[in-house]
Ligand code: ADP
């Protein structure tokens with residue numbers, strides 16, 4: 001299937017631009033197993049890559065022109081002059097790939113233009129990071145073609161800069177690092193402070209387990225503003241404690257830290273989530289490395305409760321997924337991603353997943369919610385050249 005898609009993207013490129021592309025690259029979407037809203041607190045995250053991928057057929061140009069087209073968006077080829085690229089000027093999807101080119105050039109890399117045609121199976125706006133897949137596939141292609149010699153983590157940093165500064169979306173470093181660095185059959189334990197990483201075995205099928213992603217299809221209109229508020233609250237908490245980041249609150253010292261925050265209940269709740277979430281990531285790593293993947297179920301569910309009650313970024317649909325899945329025998333479940341909609345993940349025995357899927361679908365129908373989309377997530381490979 002992957003090979004057929006690569007051929008399709010190549011053929012699409014040739015039809016649009018009248019020549020063969022120099023190559024085809026692929027980068028995945030991701031789900032975050034655990035470690036939510038920790039990445040802008042210098043904390044730990046643990047994403048893994050999805051089989052859903054964004055493909056890019058790409059050729060270089062020498063004339064300072066960037067041409068962009070996506071099979072997933074109606075419309076003609078966009079043509080941009082590299083000399084015109086400037087943060088905040090593009091409100092369309094083209095800002096993501098153009099932002100990557102801008103970030104590369106701003107960092108002094110000699111990118112002189114490109115023709116790019118994209119096609120993706122990562123659902124956009126479902127919290128599965130189609131934006132990072134799009135950025136990373138473009139960055140990797142240009143890194144290869146222009147022989148820039150950048151490492152994966154450096155590409156991730158540049159993509160984050162593209163999204164933060166050029167697109168104007170305040171995201172952490174997790175999504176781009178996941179898309180660039182994940183490995184098949186593993187989750188990525190990432191320390192967002194120094195970007196050190198470790199591949200943690202997460203071969204669910206071999207254990208008789210499955211991980212379901214339930215896309216609620218809810219997209220919260222205010223999620224950017226709410227994200228900014230949470231982020232500011234976390235920064236306030238760190239400042240009140242005299243720390244660089246909430247990462248520096250030791251789990252053992254949490255009660256004392258909360259005490260010192262006085263009666264700012266909102267900041268106390270945010271701090272408690274971040275500090276306990278970092279500990280949950282470390283616990284998950286320890287359980288997986290000791291060969292006990294079933295035991296992470298309750299840790300995932302604890303994470304959901306913390307996001308719901310302390311960080312307050314869940315929504316009725318996400319809560320219902322977790323409740324219905326647990327009621328039907330799931331080992332654990334939680335919302336994943338930024339919150340206020342998007343997707344939840346459910347860890348279950350392989351033999352229970354049909355019943356769980358049915359239970360979630362029935363619960364949604366009974367509540368009058370739109371039907372969710374449920375699929376299985378198999379930890380897949382990170383970005384790579386495919387042709
Ligand atoms: P998420 O990353 O959770 O999917 P975002 O809002 O961060 O959601 O990014 C989604 C946006 O990224 C889309 O609205 C679109 O602008 C852009 N995008 C993602 N994938 C593609 C694609 N294949 N073609 C064109 N634009 C895309």
Ligand code: MG
Nearest residue numbers: 129130131132
């Ligand atoms: Mg995104």
